Amino acid sequence: MRRLAVLGAAMLALAGCGSDVTSGTVVAKDHVAARDWTYWQPIYVARCDSKGVCTMQQTGVIPVEMHDPECWRLALRAGNDTGEVCVDQQTWERTAPNDHYEPAKGVAGS
Secondary structure (H helix, E strand, O other), X not given: OXXXXXXXXXXXXXXXXXXXXXXXXXXXXXXXXXXXXXXXXXEEEEEEOOOOOEEEEEEEEEEEEEEEOOEEEEEEEEOOXXXXXXXXXXXXXXXXXXXXXXXXXXXXXX
16 A cells, blocks of 8 residues: 555656646747657565565666657747747748747647
8 A cells, every 4th residue: 555655646746747838929949850769667666664664666677668749849938937839830830939829729739
């Protein structure tokens, strides 16, 4: 049960990553080609002593195959917040730095 609690805490810590900025002033733009890569995921085991004190020990790694899709990326600023969005190639080509970018209504991830 303690192993599940430790794993759950680690997953919650990672869930907070990322930006919520999806519209704003375009400050930069670039193109990132699609790529396949391998992430080596550590495997941990909780080892607890007789007093209930537990430590995490890495016991190995497993390869996890990853794929990053092509991204026509716009870097955005909205007030003091910054973020990035991937858009289609046509939107990227017609958008210039200092333009205001607003995603089309009903289009997720644009």
